[in-house]
Amino acid sequence: MSRLNMAITVVPIVLNRKNYDDWSSRIKTYLLAKDLWNVVHLETEDEENAQSRAWKKKDAKALYAIQNSCGDDTYKLIKDKTTAKEAWDTLYQKLKPGHDERPLSQKDRRPVIQAFPTQTDHDATPELTMEEGRTGGANSDNGETFVKYVVSLKWNDAIKFLCDHPDAGSAIISDGGTALHYAIWNLRSCSARIIEQLVGLMTREDLQIKDSNGLTALHHLIRCYPERVEVAESMVKKNRKLLTILDSEETPLVVEAQSREKGERMANYLFSETPPETLEVTDAAQLISLGFRLERFDIVLWDLIQHYPKLVMVKDYNGDFPLITLASKPSPFSSGSRFGLLEKLIYHGIRIKPLPFIDSRVNVQKPESDQRVQGWLIWLEWIAMAIMSAMVKVFRRNLENDPIYKMKLVHERIKQFLPLICKVSEHVESNEMKSFDTALCVAAERGNVEYITHFLKDPSHHLDDIKNEKGQNLLQIAAECRQRQVFDLIYVPYDELKEQRKYGKDQFDRIRDRVGKKDHFGNNMLHTVACISSLSKIDHTQGVALQMQRELQWFKEVESIAYPKDCESVNKDNMTPREVFTENHKEMEKEAKSSIKETSTSCSVVSALIVTLMFAAVFKIPSGKDGNNGVPGGKLSTALIVLDAISLFSSTTSVIIFLNILTSSYSEDDLWIHLPDQMMMGLFTLLLSIVSMISTFSCVLYIELDGKLWVVISCILFVSVPLSLFILKKSGVLFEILISTYGPIMFREIRKWVPVPKWLAVLVKDLISNYF
Structure with a gap:
């Protein structure tokens, strides 16, 4: 925590493993301004002064600035360095993009067929050697x-x-x-x-x-x-x-x-x-x-x-x-792609021919089919796939240049490549497994579920033994980066274990133990999920209020399965998980409160106007065909009164709800469920009152302009345009809040109550995941 705060005073950027160029440029400017750069970039004429007391003081200031502008993971690289120059050179060697520690002469220049001989390469002999080329002759x-x-x-x-x-x-x-x-x-x-x-x-x-x-x-x-x-x-x-x-x-x-x-x-x-x-x-x-x-x-x-x-x-x-490199790329994996409904249908209708295997002994296992899909479901799947394939042929003539086709091609190729890559881990030495563990940690950061799934099938990859440089396991990495799909893959919620007893008490205890495990900075998983780091995926949710709600959902989920002692455990900064959460989410909570108040204020004003209009409309109902007392007769009279009453009551309810939101205490727990619930009810009653008001207005026009239907329709259309735009905008917000609060629980798989074709289950799951 202290290094993060210090970094803001030194340079407005914290060094991580991806921003070395930006960081080095800013910290160099800072050191030049403080007359400390010559300590880092030691010149020959400065070497004789390096032992003086004033020089050592400058060196300590430069080292202090460099160390405290680093994040937790990069600080670990230089924590043992005693001079600013050593720290600077180490960060350059480790983090500079494109920097290769090995000189060109030390690169592996062995031919591939010599370094990794195969059965077909044993009898191969070099036919060509590397040529030097030549220069042109003199011109005649x-x-x-x-x-x-x-x-x-x-x-x-x-x-x-x-x-x-x-x-x-x-x-x-x-x-x-x-x-x-x-x-x-x-x-x-x-x-x-x-x-x-x-x-x-x-x-x-x-x-x-x-x-x-x-x-x-x-x-x-x-x-x-x-x-x-x-x-x-x-x-x-x-x-x-x-x-x-x-x-x-x-x-x-x-x-x-x-x-x-x-x-x-x-x-x-x-x-x-x-x-x-x-x-x-x-x-x-x-x-x-x-x-x-x-x-x-x-x-x-x-x-x-x-x-x-x-x-x-x-x-x-x-x-x-x-x-x-592959583990760091989300886009080649299907879990990293987002499609709309039509695009998803086209995607599933595309068929890609697999690449041929050179060695017939290599066999890529296909995923097991759902044995429950039988009878009429087989026919349903066949008809649906035929329709989608026909759609692809009709609407995608230039398919090979289409981005959806290219994406499907990449995804299918990945399914062929991953088993071959994973087989390498079965025949490597224990000291070579570090690169595989690093790749899995990177995949967890990027949310590449398919990548992790293939490797975890190998018993040599133990979930608890795979850690990054900060000492975090895959579970903690997924929590820090907010990678829901990875978290679903390697974590089984408590209530499902309790209900199914699939793994028994021992397995659940191991899961709770993983939550309590600490990294090199004394953070357990609750501390980790309470922090917002540069890797945290928090900007995919629309609206800061829903972002705050999603952060609370993450924290509450992990807290629900942690031991009570882990909820009160302190890290090396002597902070509990709740204190870390509050400290890291101060600005987000402030912005969420402001956003909710602004929305509630604007909506309450609209609701109050509707209350005023509809209350006055009761006393000014136009006369109808059946009398001169101002009350229309027949069914139209009843519809007009009912619609007016619905609009009046719903708008009044909306005003009360939004006033309740404006006077709320805005605590963290309120932002989790209570305020979203109130916001949904307020928006729903507001939209209902607007629809009722438009219907009432239409009835009044029909009565007053009897026989002039074209005028009635024209007026209704013109009035409905701005109100419809408002309804569409607010209904989108209502739907987002509804999905975020009461949608499929983000840490659990949807229960398969009925057997469905795999393609349909994947389609529905992907469409729902677009809102998370």
Whole structure:
């Protein structure tokens, strides 16, 4: 707690594992302003002063500022450092994006087939080695003439001249490049046919020439126009050695293509042509990481992971494990996607053909079907799926370019990839399990339920042994990040255990023990759920009042199954869970109160106006056909009086309810259930009074303008527009409060009282989860 408050006074940002660049820029400015930066960035002339008393004092001030601008998890990285420079360098090495602690010479340069040999690789021998490329020769008279044609973009003349003088192909145009380089730079004005003709006329050695930047023409093609696969094909067919020429950063062509925005097809082609014995381990790991990061679950990833699944545990160029890269991406998993009703129907109607298995022995287990779906339910499922498939064909002609299709494709590919990745954990040493545990912790932060489900099936992954750097288990991580679906997966509520006795008393005691377990800062799960950290997912609920209610629901749920002693336990800041909750939610509670008061005030004013109008309308009811005493006769008379009475009584009730809300004590418990209940009743009676008022107005118009129906209808439509907009807006708020307060309990699965097809259960569950 103290470090968090200090960070606000030093810089307005707390360092975590995702904002190093922003934090370092601000803390550097702060240290410069305080004349402390030279302590962190120690220069040679300052070394002789480093032992002076004044220097040590400045060093202590800088170290104090750095430590107290860190969050709890990042502070742990530097808590043992004694100087500001040591702390700064450590944070740079650990948190700087893209920083790789290993120099290039220490990266794993073994070929993949050597590092992870398979049955098919035992007899393989290297056919190609990595090429260095070459530089162009000096320009002769013929070369100078050829260069003039190329620079002036007279490609037909250049082609004719090259046919007569083949040696001109190595002539240098600019920046050490050849005519082929120049043609690719100007590909927008130069057709692919011209480039293919140049490739056909130039020698194989000419295609290997590098420019002054160390790049061949194929390198430039991949960097500038990765979508032009046909041009790359013509160059590779001419000289396959181009595939093994590296750029100045020693990056293979296939990795370069995979990193480009439109390079998916190019990467697939280059991967199919690149000899596997020339692909190094780190390069292959980078390919997999890029595929996960860019959501390209294509043949490149499929082939690499099937042949060499242990590559997911090899560090890529950035020092990250592909295993963790996948865990940090919610979008490839179906639990991280949200659809409307129509989109969800289309999604379930799309059928994706699975990728073929290279090894027939690999078998991905399909989820067990619901054995209760029998008889007429089978026919119902078949008819529904046929209708959805027909909808897809009718409304989605360009399906392959549709975002829903692409998302379904990624989700189906993930279902194939995960079992292969999980099998790696069955054959690794105990010291290598740390990367899997880290990946599970990251998946819990991001809410990737499918990822965690597959790994927890392996008995080597024990729920209580998986912890992050703060000492939190998966349960605490899910609570801190407010990941409901992960919390549902690894936690069984008390009332269901008590009712079903499925696991018995011992299992429930273990669950309560997990709630009481503390991390490195003395926080149990109640402390954790009471805090709001940078990872807490609290902004997905509309309205600050509902956010506060959701926070209270989390806290109350965990509190309901905790031991009484854990509810009063104190952390290292000597604070109980309730004190932590109150301290962290001061601003949110204040904003929630203000929001409720503003809504109640505006609604009470509208209700009071309706009361005034409808009360006065009782004494001014127009005359009808059946008398002159001001009271219309027949059924219309009864309807008018009833509608007026309903509007008057409901608006009066609404005023009373909103006045009760305005005079409420606004305690935390009131914000949990009482005030949402009052708000729902007040909004419902207000909307009822508005609808009744419009109906009363329609009856009065019908009576007064007898025989002029078109006038009556026109007036009613004009009056109904603004009132309908108000009703729609407030009914949306009413529905949100209703779902948030009385919807399916967010920590429990919906009971399966009747057997339903799996697709329908998933559809209903996803639609409901959109409101949470």
